[in-house]
Amino acid sequence: MSEKQLTRREFIRIAGMGMGGLAIANPIFDSLKGAILAPDKLPGLYSKRTPTYCEICFWKCAGWVHTNADGDIWKITGNDDDPHSNGRFCPRGTGGVGMYYDDDRLKTPLLRVTENGIQKYKQATWDEAFDFIGNKMNHIRTEYGSESMALFSHGSGGDFLGHLMKSYGSDSITAPSYAQCRGPREVAFFATYGEGISSPERTDIRDTKCLVLIGSHLGENMHNGQVQELSEANGKGATIITVDPRFSIVAGKSKHWLPIKPATDIALLLSWIHVLIYDELYNKKYVEKYAYGFDQLKEHVKTMTPEWAYGITTIKPDVIRKTAKEMANAAPAVIVHPGRHVTWYGDDTQRLRAVAILNALLGSWGQRGGFYYPVKAKLPKYPHPKYPKLKRTWRDDLNGKYNLAGLSLANGFVDASTPTLEKPASLKGWIVNGTNLIHTLPEREKTLAAINALELMVVVDTMPMEITGYADVVLPECTYLERYDMIRVSQNREPNIALRMPAAEPKFDTKPAWWMAKQLANRLGLKDYFPYEDVSELLDWQLKQVGSSLEEMKQIGVKKFVREEDDMYPMTGLEDFEFNTNTGKIELYSTSLEEEGFDPMPQYTAHEEPQSGFYRLIYGRAPMHTFSRTSNNPNLNDLMDENSVWVNPKVAKEWGLKNDQKIWLENQDGVVSDTPIKVRVTERIRFDSVYMVHGFGHTDKRLKRAFGKGASDSDLITRVHIDPIMGGTGMRGNFVTFRFEGKEEVAS
Ligand SMILES: Nc1nc2c(c(=O)[nH]1)N[C@H]1C(S)=C(S)[C@@H](COP(=O)(O)OP(=O)(O)OC[C@H]3O[C@@H](n4cnc5c(=O)[nH]c(N)nc54)[C@H](O)[C@@H]3O)O[C@H]1N2
Ligand SMILES: Nc1nc2c(c(=O)[nH]1)N[C@H]1C(S)=C(S)[C@@H](COP(=O)(O)OP(=O)(O)OC[C@H]3O[C@@H](n4cnc5c(=O)[nH]c(N)nc54)[C@H](O)[C@@H]3O)O[C@H]1N2
Ligand code: SF4
Ligand SMILES: [Mo]
DSSP, rough: OOOOGHHHHHHHHHHHTTTTTTHHSSOEEEHHHHSBBBOOOOOOOOSSEEEEESSSSSTTOOOEEETTTOOOOOOEEETTTTTTTTTTTTHHTTTHHHHOOOSSSSSSOEEEEEEEEEEEEEEEHHHHHHHHHHHHHHHHHHHHHHEEEEEEETTHHHHHHHHHHHTTTOOEOOHIIIIIIHHHHHHHHHHHSSOOOOOTTTTOOGGEEEEESSSOTTTOOOHHHHHHHHHHHHHOOOOEEEEEEBBOOGGGGGGGEEOTTTTTTHHHHHHHHHHHTTTTTTTTHHHHHHOOOOOOOOOOOOOHHHHHHHHOOOOHHHHHHHHHHHHHHHHEEEEEEEEEEOOOOOOOHHHHHHHHHHHHHTBTTTTTTOOOOBEEEEEEEEOOOOOOOOOOOOOGGGGOOOOOSSSHHHHHHHTSSSOSSSOSOOOOOEEEOOOOHHHHHHEEEHHHHOOOOOEEEEEEESSSGGGGGSEEEEEEEEOGGGGGOOOEOEEEEESSOOOOSSOOOOOOOOOHHHHHHHHHHHHOOOOSSOOOOOHHHHHHHHHHHHHHHHHHHHHSEEOOOOOSSSSTTTTTTTTOOOOTTTSSSSSHHHHOHHHHOOSSOOOOOOOOOOOOEEEEEEEEOOOOOOOSSTOOOOOHHHHHHEEEEEHHHHHHHHHHHOOOOOOEEEETTTTTTTSOEEEOOTBBBBBTEEEEEOOHHHHHHHHTBBBSSSGGGGOOOOOHHHHHHTTTTTOOOOOOEEEEOOOOGGGG
């Protein structure tokens, strides 16, 4: 659908969305037409459009913010030249306006004070806030070394705060998007191909003939370009195979839905590998040319037949064979999708290794319809003095573990901030920017214990989220619609860049992160690292280095460059290629894992099963929300204001549960959800599991719309299974039962 085909029917759908989201509640492809809005090109309605890229999720679609004659932000639409959005925003991005208008926003800096023995926040000026932080950070530097300050950041402001941290003398910078999200995938693909997947994923979905989704619920996982390509591929007749214990929206559009017993995917993957090899369905020439360790792999999976896997996964042998054949028939235009949030059961790197191996056998890596080779524009860094030398790095806190982790671990920082009997904490202060760690990190008790031991806790946020309640100082950031950030530079088929600039003045006494970082630098004697008055000078300088300018980007928003070489699918003609692995080959047998003492080829090991009366807690996304960040957004709250817990009818009958009945969930450790949740009785979930959307169950009363609505999976993830290879937190080994009474005070 392009804006030129905007029909009356779609127009009604669009209108319908604002009135209650009916379009979005429909199955995926209908919903996509309604949900991904075509840009409105009606002339004269808006007086101005300003370029931006979206901050409602990390797909970072580029678009236009439309303001009316009074300068009020009116709506946001996609930028036609943007490869992330192709001119269409998802419902969340469209609803981004609500973030700007949310009257619950943080409005001024806040300082924790104690009055008459009671701790509370007092409104502070920016100077007071920076003086406080500056003093504390100077103290931490002298007393413990600058490496003892850490930054947790998920979002654009991290560029500036990260630069501040490095200038101050710390590389303790982390994000939950690694060890709680895609870390195992990156490590597994790196071990296999010498390259990661990164974001936006390098999956060539638009040209694929067969897409295999393993727990990857595209369509509910609303990463825009990917979902559009899925829709396009489906329209061209691509086969979709979905492996999910839940009948997800995309499962409903799939030729094969494999309702796998949770936590057994490795067995299915190994049996697929078995079938491809022993039924000689794999791409022999490709494997001979590029792969290392085929004979060992063949031996390894010898007994891992579909019959073997059936006993583990509950997927019938003939279905396993049939689906393996489907993949082979489509090869090399086939994608066994690596997913994105993959920290499930602790053996996640090995599961993703099995996915990577399967793709290698099908010859899909480096071929059209499989995985392409992405490129990125190169923007030179703005010159600044050298960062100080570090006495220790984040890796030192891991005590020699997780050497294959490419990035730092947020959970590792929590451990390093918690003093034990054996040693004091090595991290003493946190700046937390754009991440609601209370809902984001599993094992909340650990996070709280770490926070409790800190000497300084600063939170930079736009909303009074739970994490802000633990800060010594809260710094209110203006929303992405009111600020500049760094130029978006991300991988894609063609190099491209996108600009975000303010479409309106910051509301209240809020400021952008670049300004905060610069002010703090002044307090810390680091002025020279921020040698500009306004960040627009930096952006203009950078843009001019690549033949553009701020002026030009303000007009076009997105600039594409020409891909210099024709090397998007380098394995098409079996050309020579040296992979960035120890052997220079695709490693079916991983020498780097072996060197670190891990299984060089994936093994299936059984995971704990729910006790009687308990069900595995699984979770995912809803198309109209992003994690916990959007639940209070007036526009998106209007579309969906609470989550529900999906319960199989058999289970519901056993417990006497009815649709819409409010219950509490209690986990294996006796922890009860802070808030109640409505029951949804549905065949779409297996009898051994329950499902809920992550991001609800807020307990901060300052979030007027979201407070007490639905429940949080995070309340119940008190147990994690750490991936021994890279330290990710497997979060799906928790089991819940139902309780009919709970904490009433939040239920109001
Ligand atoms: N239980 C459970 N835990 C999970 C997941 C799950 O599904 N279930 N998913 C995991 C995954 S995949 C990921 S990637 C992470 C995501 O983890 P987070 O990114 O921490 O997720 P959010 O809950 O959206 O928290 C975002 C915070 O940023 C704030 N914010 C939004 N916009 C801005 C801005 O412009 N500036 C600033 N300064 N702040 C802003 C929001 O108000 C909110 O407090 O969570 C992981 N943790
Ligand atoms: N609308 C929306 N879209 C988003 C986000 C958002 O917040 N909102 N967040 C984005 C981010 S950062 C990420 S990381 C992605 C995450 O999205 P994905 O990577 O697609 O998915 P997951 O969260 O890993 O998986 C959720 C699915 O896994 C299924 N599942 C649970 N257990 C198992 C199992 O043992 N085996 C199998 N095969 N399936 C299982 C669940 O039923 C559910 O359908 O979404 C992205 N897109
Ligand atoms: S996918 Fe949606 S929420 Fe994410 S960046 Fe794009 S428009 Fe924004
Ligand atoms: Mo994620």
